[in-house]
Structures are given as structure tokens and as C-alpha cells.
Amino acid sequence: MGSRQIAQETFDDAVQENITEFEMEPEEAVREAVQQFEAQGVDLSNIVKAVRPVSENGQRQKHQILLTLESLGRAVAEQDAARLREQLSSLAAQCKEQPASRCLAGRSGAYAAVLSACRLAAEDRDLLLRALSALAALLDGQPDLLDAAGRELLLRSLRERRDDAEATLAAVRCVRRACLKHERNRQAFVKGGVLPVLTGAIARHGGSAELVGTAASALRVMTFDDDIRVPFGHAHDHAKMIVLENDGLRVLIEAAKAFTDNSGVLSELCATLSRLSVRNEFCQEIVDLGGLNFMVTLLADCMEHPDVVKQVLGAIRAVAGNDDVKDAIVDAGATELIVLAISQHLGNPQICEQGCAALGVLALRKPDNCGVIVEGGGAAAALRAMKAHPREVAVQKQACMLIRNLVSRSRELCGPILALGAEALIAEARAAHRDCDDVARAALRDLGCQVELRELWTGQRGGLAQ
Structure with a gap:
């Protein structure tokens, strides 16, 4: 893959030139542009490789993700709840569908619009769920977008709606994606008190497989040291805080007892326990709490599932x-x-x-x-x-x-x-x-x-x- 990058406009101009100057069909024009830039060593992973839609007057419009973003901005300005719901769902779907669209949206002010939608949705649960879903989709691979205001909004949502499993899950997804490969966000969330919120969510909503698995994964991300931009992180300190200050080992192992037939959740719990095994006494505590028994049982019962086997072996x-x-x-x-x-x-x-x-x-x-x-x-x-x-x-x-x-x-x-x-x-x-x-x-x-x-x-x- 190339190391050089170009702007979306540069790629779009090349596609349009292929159409107008060389009379290519739109799909052929895109393929030709991709080949041209890749031959020059250009990284096109952040580029939407599509022809811009044609308007009624025959002119090329902006890419669909930008049109959606403009509609979202108008809905926010007019505080139109119905349109907000529609545009937030569209934005989330387009961000999930194509990483390049997500990158283009991130460069074009989508974060500010979605954050404004989250604020407007404070008293509207359905709208808040859609806004948080859009925020999670936007943050996927783009944790730099989140700022202090966004972190505070997520922490407040987690605290105020801690009894709402669906809202908690939506916010935890955002936290997890904001902390992957981003040490500053991790440290800021931990200082803001996210660890007891996450362990509390697992204990409070122990019957929700998706929430338990996602919250366990978010806890695990707090112990990562994957941000190459910082000389060293606080991974070890965060692991100790999860165990010593938030009873993390007991919470995770107790949660496992409710999902004896759910290999996916148990795999997430195993992976997180392995990240917390940073001291001799923590390893012993896992055994004392019954963690070893559930790992061995899981390995025996899920031998046909390679992803589960790998996580258990790591644990x-x-x-x-x-x-x-x-x-x-x-x-x-x-x-x-x-x-x-x-x-x-x-x-x-x-x-x-x-x-x-x-x-x-x-x-x-x-x-x-x-x-x-x-x-x-x-x-x-x-x-x-x-x-x-x-x-x-x-x-x-x-x-x-x-x-x-x-x-x-x-x-x-x-x-x-x-x-x-x-x-x-x-x-x-x-x-x-x-x-x-x-x-x-x-x-x-x-x-x-x-x-x-x-x-x-x-x-x-x-x-x-x-």
C-alpha cells in the first residue's frame, strides 16, 4: 500500500476528467483513476471510490455521505427531531458501510453535528440511541475526533442512564472505539471515572450478553499500550485499578456464570481476564474465584471454535x-x-x-x-x-x-x-x-x-x- 495520500477532491477531479475528456463510463472512470493513483504509490484507503451523483440539472453533486451530513446539519439547526432520527440513521449506516465515507465525514465536520444531535437528544431516548450509534460509527478508527466535551457527554450518559441497558451499550461502544489506539482518551476517561461505570454496567446488566461482552472489551482496551504516538502509557496502572479499586476480577468471573452456553461472551471475558493478570496475586485470585475452572470448561466445550480457543489459551x-x-x-x-x-x-x-x-x-x-x-x-x-x-x-x-x-x-x-x-x-x-x-x-x-x-x-x- 502506498504511503502518499491525496484529497478527495483530487480523486474526484481525476474521475471527472476520465468521463469528460476520455468519454469513459462512470465505473470505468473510477477504475482507471484508482489504477493511476495506485501506480503512483498513493494510499487510497481514505478515498470514496465512487462517482458523485448527478442532480436534476445534470451537474455532479457531492458524495452521498456529504449530502447526508448537510441534511443532518439542517435538522440540528432546526431542531427537527423526526429528520434528525432519519439522518442520524443514514449517517451511521453509511459510516459502517465504507471506511472511506467515514473518513470523509470525519474531515467534513460530522463530529460536531453528531455531538450537537446528542445534546438535543438528552430527553429523547430514541433520538439519543440513534445519535450514540452514529457517534460510535464515526469514531471507528477515528478516535482523534473525540474532544473533552464528547468525553463528558458520554460519561454523563453512562451515569444518568445506568439502568437503561440499551443506552448504556450505545455509550460503551463509543467509549471503546474512542480509546482504541488513543492513550489520551484512555487516561481522560479513567480520570473521569469510567472504570467503576464499566464494571457497574457488567454487574447491573449481567443478563445482557451484548452489553457484558462490550463492557468487558472496553475494560480490556483500557489496559492496551497501542498508541505509537506516546512513549509509554498507563496500561499497567489501569489494570491494577480495575482489579484493586473496582473488584474487576470478581465482576468478570461472576458475569461468566450467566453465560455458560455463550462462547462469544465467555471469550471476551477470558481475553479481559488475561489482560488483568499482571501480578502474582491477581493470577491466584482468578483461580480462587473459579476463573480457572470456567476457562478449562470453556476450552473443552468450545474446541470447535478457533476464536474462543485462542482467547482461552491466551488467558x-x-x-x-x-x-x-x-x-x-x-x-x-x-x-x-x-x-x-x-x-x-x-x-x-x-x-x-x-x-x-x-x-x-x-x-x-x-x-x-x-x-x-x-x-x-x-x-x-x-x-x-x-x-x-x-x-x-x-x-x-x-x-x-x-x-x-x-x-x-x-x-x-x-x-x-x-x-x-x-x-x-x-x-x-x-x-x-x-x-x-x-x-x-x-x-x-x-x-x-x-x-x-x-x-x-x-x-x-x-x-x-x-
């Missing part, structure tokens, strides 16, 4: 950071299920990666667990994953780490693992992927294989170039 990997919890996981029979997950989804690199990583954490500093894993086919499954995904560096790296952890304190396991063909596969991973070099070398060394150990630093000081 098990996270809580296994506590050495005592490692034993509880193995005692619960999770190792056999992890091996089964890798074997059953061998073609899925993400599941192979997470499965190998989870087994690797369970093996770390635990010789007894290593024996259980090898006897249960864990090493064999990891090597099969390496064969299935030779180009996936993450799979290769986690499998090498697992092999290394299995034998580092259990030398008696070297022979059985080498008999499975581990040496050749690890050597291939080391040769193919630079990022695997260190861990692959460590695995070969601990397996007792011949390996060249490089001396990275001799302890001697050298002169500095002037």
Missing part, C-alpha cells in the same frame, strides 16, 4: 505466570486440552503459537509439569506445529521456547524429544528466522546438541571514535 498463558497457579492448571487437566487444541487446529498459526506459549509457561521452572506435558504429547504437538508453519516466526519461537523449558531442568527428557526430530526443526527455525536465533540456540544447547555459542562481549573496553 491460561497469562494466569500461569504465577508458579503456584501452574500446578493448579496442570492438576485441572488443562495440558491435555492444550495439546488437543494444537492438534485439532494445526492449520491455525495463532492457536499453535498460543498453545505452545501456554505449555512453555507451564513448563518453566516446573520439572514435574514437564514430564506431564511430554507424556501428554505436548512436545510432539509443538514439533508438528513447527512443521506446519515454517514461515511463522511466532510459532517457531514459542515452540523452541517450550522445548528449551521442557529440558532445561529435566535432562532425562532430551532423548525422547530428540527422537521426535527436534534438532533438525530447531536448526531450521534458527536458520530461517533471525528472531529465533537466541531461543533456538538455547534449546539446542539444553538438548545437548552441538551448537556454536557466540561471545557477544569480552568485558574489554574499546576506544570511542572521535
Whole structure:
């Protein structure tokens, strides 16, 4: 994809030129313009690739999203509730349908119009739901649009309508999208008190699957560190606040009990629990509250659903950071299920990666667990994953780490693992992927294989170039 960008008007002029100067049909004119700009290395992801509609007098009008935006602006100015409902729904639908239309609307003042509609809808529930839906659609991928006034409006809506599940869901969607890849919004929402509002929504509306899943996802987003524009974020601090100040672990695990047959919600809850497993005592608390039991049960019951399997494996990997919890996981029979997950989804690199990583954490500093894993086919499954995904560096790296952890304190396991063909596969991973070099070398060394150990630093000081 190209790195250069152009304005919507530039693209529209090129399309119009193709129509008028070269007598192309509209669809052909658009295709030709796309090819021209892409050949020049232009990124067209933010461009609406369509011909502008023709008015009654034969002139080209603005794009449909801009016409909708103009109608919305007039409805706001006239405080016409009926037209507001119609135009907000149209705007939301068009923003969801095409990301480029959403970008064009964002550049053309849509946020201010939608925020004004939200204010006008304060006492009109149906209108507020439509306005929040439009705001969520507009913020998708454009969190920079939200300002302090918008954050305050969302927090106020969440507090004032906390007993209204549908309104709460609409506002939580906005919060979640505003915080993805946006550290400033995350910190501002947390300072504004969004964490107790989110955990409270899960506890209060525990029967609403969609709300529980969305609120859990919003909590998880608060623990992300995905904004490349800031040197460091508050992800760890936010995770601790969710657990220590808002009883987040208990709230999430209690919520899971109401959705034993809903794999989608349970998957969201597992993913969020994994993000909160940032301290030893938190991992232990998850086990004490019954979180491990529901994870193991979920993995067994939803083995046919790869998305759920991946999230559960990630959660098990996270809580296994506590050495005592490692034993509880193995005692619960999770190792056999992890091996089964890798074997059953061998073609899925993400599941192979997470499965190998989870087994690797369970093996770390635990010789007894290593024996259980090898006897249960864990090493064999990891090597099969390496064969299935030779180009996936993450799979290769986690499998090498697992092999290394299995034998580092259990030398008696070297022979059985080498008999499975581990040496050749690890050597291939080391040769193919630079990022695997260190861990692959460590695995070969601990397996007792011949390996060249490089001396990275001799302890001697050298002169500095002037």
C-alpha cells in the first residue's frame, strides 16, 4: 500500500476528467483513476471510490455521505427531531458501510453535528440511541475526533442512564472505539471515572450478553499500550485499578456464570481476564474465584471454535505466570486440552503459537509439569506445529521456547524429544528466522546438541571514535 495520500477532491477531479475528456463510463472512470493513483504509490484507503451523483440539472453533486451530513446539519439547526432520527440513521449506516465515507465525514465536520444531535437528544431516548450509534460509527478508527466535551457527554450518559441497558451499550461502544489506539482518551476517561461505570454496567446488566461482552472489551482496551504516538502509557496502572479499586476480577468471573452456553461472551471475558493478570496475586485470585475452572470448561466445550480457543489459551498463558497457579492448571487437566487444541487446529498459526506459549509457561521452572506435558504429547504437538508453519516466526519461537523449558531442568527428557526430530526443526527455525536465533540456540544447547555459542562481549573496553 502506498504511503502518499491525496484529497478527495483530487480523486474526484481525476474521475471527472476520465468521463469528460476520455468519454469513459462512470465505473470505468473510477477504475482507471484508482489504477493511476495506485501506480503512483498513493494510499487510497481514505478515498470514496465512487462517482458523485448527478442532480436534476445534470451537474455532479457531492458524495452521498456529504449530502447526508448537510441534511443532518439542517435538522440540528432546526431542531427537527423526526429528520434528525432519519439522518442520524443514514449517517451511521453509511459510516459502517465504507471506511472511506467515514473518513470523509470525519474531515467534513460530522463530529460536531453528531455531538450537537446528542445534546438535543438528552430527553429523547430514541433520538439519543440513534445519535450514540452514529457517534460510535464515526469514531471507528477515528478516535482523534473525540474532544473533552464528547468525553463528558458520554460519561454523563453512562451515569444518568445506568439502568437503561440499551443506552448504556450505545455509550460503551463509543467509549471503546474512542480509546482504541488513543492513550489520551484512555487516561481522560479513567480520570473521569469510567472504570467503576464499566464494571457497574457488567454487574447491573449481567443478563445482557451484548452489553457484558462490550463492557468487558472496553475494560480490556483500557489496559492496551497501542498508541505509537506516546512513549509509554498507563496500561499497567489501569489494570491494577480495575482489579484493586473496582473488584474487576470478581465482576468478570461472576458475569461468566450467566453465560455458560455463550462462547462469544465467555471469550471476551477470558481475553479481559488475561489482560488483568499482571501480578502474582491477581493470577491466584482468578483461580480462587473459579476463573480457572470456567476457562478449562470453556476450552473443552468450545474446541470447535478457533476464536474462543485462542482467547482461552491466551488467558491460561497469562494466569500461569504465577508458579503456584501452574500446578493448579496442570492438576485441572488443562495440558491435555492444550495439546488437543494444537492438534485439532494445526492449520491455525495463532492457536499453535498460543498453545505452545501456554505449555512453555507451564513448563518453566516446573520439572514435574514437564514430564506431564511430554507424556501428554505436548512436545510432539509443538514439533508438528513447527512443521506446519515454517514461515511463522511466532510459532517457531514459542515452540523452541517450550522445548528449551521442557529440558532445561529435566535432562532425562532430551532423548525422547530428540527422537521426535527436534534438532533438525530447531536448526531450521534458527536458520530461517533471525528472531529465533537466541531461543533456538538455547534449546539446542539444553538438548545437548552441538551448537556454536557466540561471545557477544569480552568485558574489554574499546576506544570511542572521535
